[in-house]
Amino acid sequence: MPSYKLLSDLIPLIEQYQNEGHIDNVDAFADWMINKTAGPVPQKPMDNLDDVEMHGTLEAKICQYISLMYKYLRLYFKKGLDGSVLKTTDDFGFLTSLVLLGDMKKNELIQKNTCEFTSGMEVIRRLERHELIRSYRDLEDKRARRVMATEKGHRVFIKLMPMLEKIGTVAVGDLTEPEKNQILKLLSKLNDFHHPIFHKEKLSSIAQIFEKYINDGR
DSSP: OOOHHHHHHHHHHHHHHHTTOSSSSHHHHHHHHHHHHOOOOOOOOOSSSOOOOOSSHHHHHHHHHHHHHHHHHHHHHHHTTTSSSSOSHHHHHHHHHHHHHHOOEHHHHHTTOOOOHHHHHHHHHHHHHHSSSEEEEEESOTTTEEEEEEEEHHHHHHHHHHHHHHHHHHHHHTOHHHHHHHHHHHHHHHHHHHHHHHHHOOTTOOOHHIIIITTTTT
């Protein structure tokens, strides 16, 4: 006969979840369970000045860790791109978009890579100077110019693919497969939240963004 012990163990947790006022949603309940059982992130003792200690609120600590991860990835990409005509993560991202997605308008390419317009144009000009991409007039919109990866650009991209795989493996460190899936889900959720803010709120203050996207959602 089947055992219902697991179900009986879940019932008190479901009651606690509902009593706390959470929404009746399986995914939301699963996230609540993960957070409930995960516990606080352990802090390693400060052995030397290179160790990093997190301070402040939970939100502040999350921001600090995200900032550190960006710095680590930037270092890994710098090492991986050593000797290549590509010099930055944006160089690689722009070229990757054109190789995998095909030609597009310059402003579309910049938006696709979540980049400021001025910085994005600098990346495009740099890739053009190295003949990795080329631009041409849009036949439907005479005011716009489109960009595409050149044959040289495709060769450079293919040559760097093994390096990208190594960077990805180093970046996720010693996470288990379930942990990788969990962090991917959380990062995807954060991206869905921040992506429209980045593109739609260029002129808004942080106070305005807070009121519109945080206060209004409570």
